[in-house]
Each structure stands twice: as C-alpha cells, then as structure tokens.
Amino acid sequence: MTDNTASVLRQVDQDLEKSLERLFALLRIPSVSAQPRHAADCRNAAEWLRTEMEALGFDASVRETPGHPMVVGHDRAAGSGPHVLFYGHYDVQPTDPLALWKSDPFDPKITTEADGRKIIVARGASDDKGQLLTFIEACRAWKAVHGALPLKISILIEGEEESGGANLMPFLKANAEELKADVALICDTGMPDRRTPAITTGLRGLVGEEVVIECATHDLHSGMFGNAARNPVELLCKALGSVRDDLGRVLLPGFYDNIVVPSDAVRAQWRAIFPDDSLTLKPVGLSKAAGEAGFTAIEQIWARPSYEINGISGGYEGDGFKTVLPARAMAKVSFRLVPGQDPIAIREAFRAHVRAVLPEDAKVSFTEHGASSGFAVPEDGPFLSTALAALGEEWGVKAVSIGCGGSIPVVAEVKEALDMDSLLVGFAQDDDRIHSPNEQYGVESFHKGIRSWVRILDAFTTR
Missing domain, CATH: 3.30.70.360 (Alpha-Beta Plaits)
Structure with a gap:
C-alpha cells in the first residue's frame, strides 16, 4: 500500500457518517422497478445518482430506455493504468409482505444485533444500494484527498435488474464503444463468512x-x-x-461433458471455510448433502x-x-x-x-x-490475483475465490456485448435477507467495502 492510499483510507474513516447519510438518502427512494406506481421513484433514484456522480467530476447522464433509465458516468482524466467499468443497480425488490417488516422499509435505521454488530435495515440496503455506494464513496475519498481518481473509471447503473433487466443487453450493444473497458467490476455478491473477503469467480x-x-x-x-x-x-x-440415479448424478446424455472441476487448491480453500456440510445445511434445517456423491454441499452449490x-x-x-x-x-x-x-x-x-x-x-x-450459460473467471486472470491481494490487506485474512449457486445475467451480457471479463467483488452476508422483509447490510460491510475498493483501485494502477 502506498502513502497515497493510506491518506485516502483515513479520509474514508473520517467521512463514514456522511457516507451513511448519503446511503440513507438513496435508501429513502422507493425505487421498486417491478411496480408501475414507482416509475417516478426509479427516475428519482437515477437522477440522485447522476447528481452525486457529477459532484465528483464524472461526465454523468441519465439515459432513456423503453423501461427505467440507466445512469452512465465517465472519468477518464487519469493518464495511466487500466480502464474499469463499474456496474450496479438502483432498483429494489417489492416490500411484500409489508406486515413482516419491523420498521418502514424505506425509512432506514441502524440497529444493534445481540452480538454487538451494527446493521442498516431498509429495502435495498444490501441489494444493491449499499453495495454500489461502496464504490462511489471510494471514488469520493480519492477525489477529496488527491483531486483525481487513480485510473480511468466508467460507471453504469441500471434500474431493472430486479424486474428482468430486459433493456440492459440492448443498451450495452447500442453503447458498446462508449462502455468498453479493460475489466468490469460488479458489486452484487457477498462473502462466505463475516471475516473472509472473496471474489466470486464462478456463477451457474x-x-x-x-x-x-x-x-x-x-x-x-x-x-x-x-x-x-x-x-x-x-x-x-x-x-x-x-433424470437422476441413486448417486445423485444426472443421467441426461452429455450432461457432464466439458465440465471443469475446480482445482485442488480452490477446493482446499472452500473446505477451510466450510469444513463440514452442516455449516451450509444446518441454517435451513438440514444435515446431510443430498446431491452428487464425492462433492461437499458447498462444492455442489458453487461448482456443480x-x-x-x-x-x-x-x-x-x-x-x-x-x-x-x-x-x-x-x-x-x-x-x-x-x-x-x-x-x-x-x-x-x-x-x-x-x-x-x-x-x-x-x-x-x-x-x-x-x-x-455458466460463467468463470480464469484462475490466472490478469486482475484476479491483484484484487485478491488488495482485499486480503484490508480484511487481514487471505481473500478467496468462491462460486455462487445463482445466476447474475449481467456477467454474461457484459461478456457478449462488450467482450469483457468481470470481477464480482461484494461484501454482503448470508443473513442480509435480500428480497425478504427486514433486509439489512452491516455497517462494517459498508465501511470496509469502501476501504476495499480504495485498495483495489490503487493496486490496479501498480499491478
């Protein structure tokens, strides 16, 4: 870490309360993309983000689509290093069933858990407003200290991820020349536990x-x-x-052809985090993995x-x-x-x-x-090791590559439309209750997420 980075990290710490205030302002906008009555709210969220990005010196604009608008911003002033495209989404899930919320979902609050952990409770706190603002606040800290970003940055924020994202691919293709960069950074994923930072390198x-x-x-x-x-x-x-046999294997012809099993080193990292299947299954009332013999529960979810x-x-x-x-x-x-x-x-x-x-x-x-299709970042990808090292420095624990059992369509769409690989760096936790009542995001996730992006951006300039 350079002295330049240390001063930016101090700025992040000093500005945390103001960063939280900005997050709360965005969380108060009920930008539910699936419900037509919130169309104006979605536009308000887009305009709010455009205003914030302009204040940081980005050439930012709200772009029309047949549905909810996109927000695009560019800061190409930096003269060296790679060009990165950051992606996030400002829209959120509906709040139903409203009766199960302990407080107004669009009146964010900080509460303290039994273990002392402070959490932000609001719809969109984790998915994805809190996550996307970690990156924007990292850019803010760089600008505050040095007057400029350490490398070229473009930002794309959509408003329909939670309602199908039908307009994203056409938008990417129509604006491919403008949005093309060296790598896409996506902050819509999480960590395997509270202490281990991770980059999601595989999606099903x-x-x-x-x-x-x-x-x-x-x-x-x-x-x-x-x-x-x-x-x-x-x-x-x-x-x-x-369709299955008694050992859990799918019997369709050619089903397992061309599948690559994760390396022994990656599987060892996963076993260190999840040494027993009960850690994966006990929280949902189960105890024994039911799928393919020879693979742990987490391997089945992340890589099979x-x-x-x-x-x-x-x-x-x-x-x-x-x-x-x-x-x-x-x-x-x-x-x-x-x-x-x-x-x-x-x-x-x-x-x-x-x-x-x-x-x-x-x-x-x-x-x-x-x-x-499934997605995987090559283990020897040009940005992966750099980002993992930067995350490890921030969290004090070696960062790991993990998989994700779900699908994030933007990754495949960025690859197809822009011919770019993505790094999925997120700070959510399994108990963030995304899409559910009482969605939450840890204050530590937000704070250290900002600090993590500061380190990653600096590391990219010297890799």
Whole structure:
C-alpha cells in the first residue's frame, strides 16, 4: 500500500457518517422497478445518482430506455493504468409482505444485533444500494484527498435488474464503444463468512422448463377407469424421477461433458471455510448433502450442475379426498449449469428424455423459461490475483475465490456485448435477507467495502 492510499483510507474513516447519510438518502427512494406506481421513484433514484456522480467530476447522464433509465458516468482524466467499468443497480425488490417488516422499509435505521454488530435495515440496503455506494464513496475519498481518481473509471447503473433487466443487453450493444473497458467490476455478491473477503469467480447458468403431460380428454373416476386409463401424474413422476440415479448424478446424455472441476487448491480453500456440510445445511434445517456423491454441499452449490423440480401439480389438490384420475399433470423444473455446459443442448436432452418414457395416449408439451450459460473467471486472470491481494490487506485474512449457486445475467451480457471479463467483488452476508422483509447490510460491510475498493483501485494502477 502506498502513502497515497493510506491518506485516502483515513479520509474514508473520517467521512463514514456522511457516507451513511448519503446511503440513507438513496435508501429513502422507493425505487421498486417491478411496480408501475414507482416509475417516478426509479427516475428519482437515477437522477440522485447522476447528481452525486457529477459532484465528483464524472461526465454523468441519465439515459432513456423503453423501461427505467440507466445512469452512465465517465472519468477518464487519469493518464495511466487500466480502464474499469463499474456496474450496479438502483432498483429494489417489492416490500411484500409489508406486515413482516419491523420498521418502514424505506425509512432506514441502524440497529444493534445481540452480538454487538451494527446493521442498516431498509429495502435495498444490501441489494444493491449499499453495495454500489461502496464504490462511489471510494471514488469520493480519492477525489477529496488527491483531486483525481487513480485510473480511468466508467460507471453504469441500471434500474431493472430486479424486474428482468430486459433493456440492459440492448443498451450495452447500442453503447458498446462508449462502455468498453479493460475489466468490469460488479458489486452484487457477498462473502462466505463475516471475516473472509472473496471474489466470486464462478456463477451457474440456468435452464427453466415447464412440462405438461395430458392423457384423457377430461378427469376420470378412478374406480371406473383406474388401471385402464393412463395417469399423467404417474407418467410425469416417472419421467422426472428417472433424470437422476441413486448417486445423485444426472443421467441426461452429455450432461457432464466439458465440465471443469475446480482445482485442488480452490477446493482446499472452500473446505477451510466450510469444513463440514452442516455449516451450509444446518441454517435451513438440514444435515446431510443430498446431491452428487464425492462433492461437499458447498462444492455442489458453487461448482456443480443441478437438476431440481421446482413445482408439480395435477389432479385434486383441495381439502379432503377425491378419487379422481387426472387428465393433466404439470411440473416446473430447472437446471443450474456450470461453465462448459450448453443450455440449449441441456434443454433438448431433457425434452428427449421425457418423450422417450411416454407411452401411447400421452401427449407432452414444453414451455421454456430462460436459458443462460455458466460463467468463470480464469484462475490466472490478469486482475484476479491483484484484487485478491488488495482485499486480503484490508480484511487481514487471505481473500478467496468462491462460486455462487445463482445466476447474475449481467456477467454474461457484459461478456457478449462488450467482450469483457468481470470481477464480482461484494461484501454482503448470508443473513442480509435480500428480497425478504427486514433486509439489512452491516455497517462494517459498508465501511470496509469502501476501504476495499480504495485498495483495489490503487493496486490496479501498480499491478
């Protein structure tokens, strides 16, 4: 760490209360992108961010889209070092069920947990307003101390991440020349525990599929037609249940082709953080990993593909009992994919499997619900080791590369539209209750998140 960085870190510490005030101002804006009545609030959040970025010397503007606006800012004054593009989103999830909130979700408060940890409670505190402001506040500290940023920085903040993000890819493609940089920085992820900083280097992709099996023209009396008539619920259960074997492996042809298992070094890091499956499963009332034999629970979540039945229905589902032989059965299933898997090929393999087990008099139809590929940052990527080292300096614990069981579409979209790799650096915790009532973000996460970005930006200038 240089003397220049030390002075910026002192500025961060001195300005923390004002940084929190700015965060609270943004949190008070109910920018719920999924609800039309909050369209004006989404625009207000975009304008608020534009104003803050302009005050820091960014060439900032609010950009129109067919939906909620984007915010774009550039500071290209620095003469050396790489050019980075930071991404965040200002929109938040709806607050329902409102009755479960302990306080007004758009009236942020700092409360103290039983262990003494201070948390910020508000919708968007963690996802993603608190996270995106860690980066902006780091830029503010650099400007306050040195009058300039240490490298070229562009910022893109969208307003529809929580409602599908349909306009992001068209916007990226239409403005590719303007937004192109050396690396994208995304702050929408978390840490594996309270003390270990991390960069998410792997995300799973997704295939969503709805399958409907129909047999008779209408529901039948099971006493009159049982055995003689095909039962679509039975057929559906057979089709879905035969996708896996008894060891948890998916049996679709080619499902595991081209998958890369994480290196021994990475798996050792994960085992050090999660030495026992109970650490992953006990918080949700479970004890033993149920998936593939030979992989820990966290490895299955972070680095292995999955097949899950998300919902199933058919026949009589009301109170009491009804001896019906249903004419129709439906299920929704999902596959989480890792790098190397082709989502279109997986979808077709699943459909072929279902068709193959169906007898005569059974008709099947499918409806697709999205498809995306997995993502991985190469372990020898040009920015990864530098950022990990900077995080370790700030937190006093060696930073690790982790995976994420979910999907963050912007990563694949940035790669496709801008041909850029991303670094996912976040400071959220598993108990931040994102998307749930009483969302929270630790004051330490916010404070040390700002300090972490200060160190990362400085490290990028000298890597």
